[in-house]
Amino acid sequence: MKRPGTVLRLAAPLKVFAQRFAFLGLVAIAVGLMVLGKAEAPLVERVRMIVVDAVVPILDAVARPVATIAHVGERIREILDLHAENARLREENRRLLQWQAVARKLEAENQSLRELLHFTPDPTATFVSARVVGNPGGSFLRAVLVTAGSRDGVAKGQVAVTGDGVAGRVTEVGERSARILLITDINSYVPVLLEDSRDRAILVGDNSDRPKLVFLPANARPQVGERVVTSGHGGVFPPGLPVGIVVASGEAGVRVRPFVDFDRLEYLRLINYGLDGTLPMAAPGPTSRRGER
């Protein structure tokens, strides 16, 4: 053996000194990196995304079988309550058909009114679908990594949605990966409005599952069960995207349960508003976009 196990016996004082020095050096580098991350955020971000780009294929390879196993479990559960599910869906289908008739009528009415007014159409939007491969744990951050990056047209500030509603927005972009800051993160601010009362507010994450509404008008009394949608103010999120539902309203603050199930994020749609393309979405169209978080 070349290296006997005496390395840590700290025989020579010189070795102690070298170790102390290495320790202090590493501490200094770590602190330096934290300061650098604050002072030179764009640079640090670029380096960070290069590393993430390199790791994302590994994550993708691991995430796929995990997703497959989860699907098998879900399939079994589905088969077990097929009957109840069928009844529920039939009922829902009946309801939705009514809504479809209403929507058709409104669409036609809208169309004719717009023609009357020479309304400027909303810019259309394009989107990229990306697989969620990273969901870093921990207590102080809510973000996910996806497998689409700048080469797919993803850019900072784009909105990430699922079929259920708003999930977050793009904060860091690598070549083939991007990081999405979720709306539950402490750094997330989403201008929203309450769908019934039309009261405006800001949805602020606090790293819990239930982000809170702040800056509500003084006389606003949000009702539990009221839907919350994006308001489009500030130009980051387009108006009208579903966000969540009020679950608590009182002295302790107003809490919202997001429509998106963050425990089961698999795919995200990253939407680029304002470019040419087609997207069957409610009401896209901010004119400016804030690039920074």
Add this chain to the structure above:
Amino acid sequence: MTPTLLQRLDLSIRQSAPVAITLLIAILMVVPLPLPGYTELAPDFVLIAVFYWTVHRPDLMRAWTVFLIGLLQDILGGGPLGLLALVLILVHAAIINQHKAFRGKSFGLIWAGFVLIAPAAHIVAAVLAFIVADASIEPSAFGFRLVLTIAAYPAVAWLLGRAQRAFLAGTAGQ
């Protein structure tokens, strides 16, 4: 008898097992599992692995590799760069300092050491996150995660012990 090149290569691959396993855990930790609350509550397996290897094979888990492991976690997790790197080297230094206290001790005593170090590490991380990134944490999730991390230690340590015997039996060290 001088070892042949192949033997030396074999040895160095075996000796890189602790770091390789810990890096792998750091990467796998990021993979999303469709379990409720997994993201917030998943035990800190990386901390367990760094603790285990630093206690049992400090010769194979050096300060700078611990630093790199923490840095990878910071990069993948998206938290402030250098934060977990700093926390992990502090953990590493604490164990090295108290190495005599850990040497040859029973599993229970080593676990007790982890019970002391894990909360300290998580509290330092939370305080740093608050200072650097203004990030507050949810106390209940913080507490649960800590409890789960401590509870997960025996199982993970057992698996790492198997790995240690598989890869490192007969190599230098404890």
